[in-house]
Amino acid sequence: MSPVISTTTDQDALLRAGIDRSLRHPVMFFLTSGAAWLAVSIFLGVISSAKVHSPGFLSSCEWLTYGRVFPAHINALVYGWGMQAAFAVIIWLMARLSRKECTSVGTILVAGHVWNIGVGLGIVGILSGYGTGMPWMEFPGFAWPVLLVSYFAILIWSFIQFRVRPEGHVYISQWYILAAMIWFPWIFITANTLLYCMPGHPVMGAGINAWYKSALIFLFFTPVALGTAYYLAPKVTGRPVFSYSLAKLGFWSLAIIAPWAGMQKLVGAPIPFFLPYVGAAATALLFIPACAAGVNIIRTMLSCRETLEVSPALRFTMAGIAALIVLALAAVLLNLPGSTLPLTQFSLSGYGFDILALYGFFSLVMFGATYFIVPRVTRREWLSRRLIKMHFLFSVYGTIFVALVALFGGLQQGVGQEAWKEPWATAADSAFPYAVTITFAWSLILFSNIFFFIHLTLMWLRLGRRSSHPTLLVSAHGPNPYGEEGDIDNAGPGHATAH
Amino acid sequence: MSLRTFILGLSASFGVAWLAIIVVPFFKMRDLAPIQLSEAMDGTTGVFFPKRSGRVADGAKVYAENGCYLCHTQVVRPTYAGNDMYRPDWAGLATDADRGDTRRETNAYDFFGEKFAQIGVMRLGPDLSNLGRRVETIHAPGGDPAGWLYRHLYQPRGNPQLWKSTCPPLPFLFVKREIKSSPSADAVRVDAAGEHEWVPGSDAKALVSYLLSLKKDQKAPASLNFAPKKASGAP
Numbered sequence: 001m002s003p004v005i006s007t008t009t010d011q012d013a014l015l016r017a018g019i020d021r022s023l024r025h026p027v028m029f030f031l032t033s034g035a036a037w038l039a040v041s042i043f044l045g046v047i048s049s050a051k052v053h054s055p056g057f058l059s060s061c062e063w064l065t066y067g068r069v070f071p072a073h074i075n076a077l078v079y080g081w082g083m084q085a086a087f088a089v090i091i092w093l094m095a096r097l098s099r100k101e102c103t104s105v106g107t108i109l110v111a112g113h114v115w116n117i118g119v120g121l122g123i124v125g126i127l128s129g130y131g132t133g134m135p136w137m138e139f140p141g142f143a144w145p146v147l148l149v150s151y152f153a154i155l156i157w158s159f160i161q162f163r164v165r166p167e168g169h170v171y172i173s174q175w176y177i178l179a180a181m182i183w184f185p186w187i188f189i190t191a192n193t194l195l196y197c198m199p200g201h202p203v204m205g206a207g208i209n210a211w212y213k214s215a216l217i218f219l220f221f222t223p224v225a226l227g228t229a230y231y232l233a234p235k236v237t238g239r240p241v242f243s244y245s246l247a248k249l250g251f252w253s254l255a256i257i258a259p260w261a262g263m264q265k266l267v268g269a270p271i272p273f274f275l276p277y278v279g280a281a282a283t284a285l286l287f288i289p290a291c292a293a294g295v296n297i298i299r300t301m302l303s304c305r306e307t308l309e310v311s312p313a314l315r316f317t318m319a320g321i322a323a324l325i326v327l328a329l330a331a332v333l334l335n336l337p338g339s340t341l342p343l344t345q346f347s348l349s350g351y352g353f354d355i356l357a358l359y360g361f362f363s364l365v366m367f368g369a370t371y372f373i374v375p376r377v378t379r380r381e382w383l384s385r386r387l388i389k390m391h392f393l394f395s396v397y398g399t400i401f402v403a404l405v406a407l408f409g410g411l412q413q414g415v416g417q418e419a420w421k422e423p424w425a426t427a428a429d430s431a432f433p434y435a436v437t438i439t440f441a442w443s444l445i446l447f448s449n450i451f452f453f454i455h456l457t458l459m460w461l462r463l464g465r466r467s468s469h470p471t472l473l474v475s476a477h478g479p480n481p482y483g484e485e486g487d488i489d490n491a492g493p494g495h496a497t498a499h
Numbered sequence: 500m501s502l503r504t505f506i507l508g509l510s511a512s513f514g515v516a517w518l519a520i521i522v523v524p525f526f527k528m529r530d531l532a533p534i535q536l537s538e539a540m541d542g543t544t545g546v547f548f549p550k551r552s553g554r555v556a557d558g559a560k561v562y563a564e565n566g567c568y569l570c571h572t573q574v575v576r577p578t579y580a581g582n583d584m585y586r587p588d589w590a591g592l593a594t595d596a597d598r599g600d601t602r603r604e605t606n607a608y609d610f611f612g613e614k615f616a617q618i619g620v621m622r623l624g625p626d627l628s629n630l631g632r633r634v635e636t637i638h639a640p641g642g643d644p645a646g647w648l649y650r651h652l653y654q655p656r657g658n659p660q661l662w663k664s665t666c667p668p669l670p671f672l673f674v675k676r677e678i679k680s681s682p683s684a685d686a687v688r689v690d691a692a693g694e695h696e697w698v699p700g701s702d703a704k705a706l707v708s709y710l711l712s713l714k715k716d717q718k719a720p721a722s723l724n725f726a727p728k729k730a731s732g733a734p
Binding site: 051052053055056059060061062065066067068070071129130131132133134135162163170175178179182183186190194195199200201202203204205206207208209211219252255256259260263265266267268269270271272275278279337338341342345346347348350351417418419420421424425427428429431432435 | 500505508513520521524525531563567569570572576577579582586604609610614616618621622623624655667668669
């Protein structure tokens with residue numbers, strides 16, 4: 001190795017370490033508070049789901065009636081966990097890929113606290129009976145401007161970092177993340193102004209709301225997760241992305257198709273006829289961007305199987321991308337007008353689909369990113385491979401049950417609903433086993449995320465292992481691929497290249 | 500690709516859809532013209548305007564705040580989109596004493612007085628488009644429809660026919676008070692000693708008034724009707 005190269009590598013390593021150090025508190029703040037909201041959301045999810053099959057459960061308490069716990073659960077999941085996990089990953093990835101240290105930690109942390117206060121007050125508002133009754137937008141009216149302002153205060157710096165980056169190649173992850181950063185405010189402002197500030201037709205309002213839900217999933221959570229996966233897969237395996245033209249196809253097909261999706265949920269309602277059909281067609285076509293990106297990322301990960309087996313980041317990402325493929329199949333199978341759409345339109349599959357997207361796909365990729373990012377920003381390694389394995393197994397089993405409900409439960413229930421010669425009670429009964437399954441799935445996921453939250457909090461307190469060895473999912477007594485274990489702080493500057 | 504081109508590309512791909520399925524339909528539907536009835540097709544003249552009485556705005560707020568829309572829908576889909584029309588009591592009444600078969604699809608004029616149409620997301624419970632009609636003629640015929648709904652909201656499983664109902668009870672919409680002379684007519688429960696009774700609170704009253712206003716089976720103009728009935732004797 002020539003001395004010149006060595007110096008550049010060292011400078012690189014120092015730059016990366018500098019970026020990581022500058023982002024330690026914002027990243028850990030968003031991940032930890034996100035994980036806390038995730039635990040709250042899942043806990044509310046278990047309660048609300050139990051009420052679907054046992055309505056008497058906790059029914060005497062006004063705050064815990066089903067109609068309030070369920071919106072609180074889904075809003076905590078979307079705005080408490082989902083958005084904050086995305087913030088953590090976006091600010092870190094954008095800084096790393098644009099090679100710029102974060103210089104506005106104070107503003108980001110203040111805005112992050114404002115975001116959390118906004119979400120907290122919103123949840124209390126829903127539980128105390130001030131919900132608005134619009135799915136995914138149930139926070140009382142004061143919340144959305146607060147969230148919007150703190151969104152800009154958190155992410156504007158990443159946009160600036162991209163603008164002032166050193167000239168050079170723009171990586172596919174940056175495309176996805178930049179696009180998500182632009183799409184979110186556009187969607188959020190559109191839906192909120194049209195529903196809160198400008199009186200329109202009530203049915204069109206419901207249409208905009210259905211579009212908002214779909215757009216939030218496919219134009220914010222999906223690009224953030226795909227951008228992250230496109231970063232993690234080549235980074236951890238050390239191999240290039242399988243196909244760059246496939247990556248471009250995946251990106252632009254998502255950008256062109258996803259904005260049309262969503263209104264298929266209103267087929268048969270009195271809005272212009274083309275809207276639900278365009279929505280159904282676009283949702284089914286989302287199979288293209290999902291598969292292009294999914295196959296590309298999976299092929300990249302498979303190019304180095306040894307790493308895939310031991311790396312927690314890759315294992316979670318792989319599971320998340322597998323869930324994306326299932327989600328894409330479900331998008332086709334559940335939205336065929338005239339055959340499956342009438343069955344699934346008002347069944348559990350709507351909820352199952354949302355959870356498969358938010359938890360099975362997005363959250364699992366975010367967990368993968370967390371397992372990669374946190375040791376770098378805290379300079380400590382994860383404490384326990386068992387905690388990681390538990391988190392993984394219970395999350396994956398939970399997701400599988402949710403997917404089963406989305407795909408089979410929804411159709412089964414829909415068949416019951418459409419059997420008009422039978423009394424309605426028969427249709428209601430056919431949902432029962434799937435409602436129990438959802439409670440079971442949430443219980444597994446709750447169990448898994450309690451481990452995650454504890455592990456993450458210990459890491460933020462810098463109680464992680466001081467070691468030069470990453471925590472890998474290998475057997476405890478086997479030979480470590482990194483050789484003898486050593487203390488990270490003894491490695492010295494010449495050895496910072498380990499990252 | 501420069502940032503400028505990238506943002507232009509994004510704006511174009513998103514903006515076209517945004518204009519076509521959000522902005523333009525929003526402003527078009529906002530100014531929905533009233534439907535003129537024609538003598539030839541509707542047998543009458545004037546403007547179609549579904550009548551609705553009751554505390555619609557107040558009640559819709561209570562409906563939203565307590566999440567009724569999570570399990571109940573308010574849309575009767577045309578038959579191309581589902582079988583709602585066939586159910587004997589969802590889309591209207593199959594056999595009304597005066598009007599015959601009143602069943603019809605939901606139309607855009609049915610949500611008059613509401614800010615947000617609670618089309619709904621799931622049917623764990625039945626559709627409520629014609630709940631008011633259903634309660635008055637089927638569940639509590641000739642009796643006290645409001646009382647039936649109060650008892651249902653207080654404890655859905657209290658009704659022996661609905662012993663398997665998964666509808667959450669809403670006892671917090673009711674107020675406990677001392678019985679002065681005799682129990683009030685609206686009381687949903689009287690304690691064993693006969694000293695206290697539970698009567699509907701203001702939210703329960705608004706909600707029930709709203710639910711009873713759900714009668715979306717007035718005759719729709721022929722231009723909105725998916726399957727207009729042929730006049731008898733017509734070819």
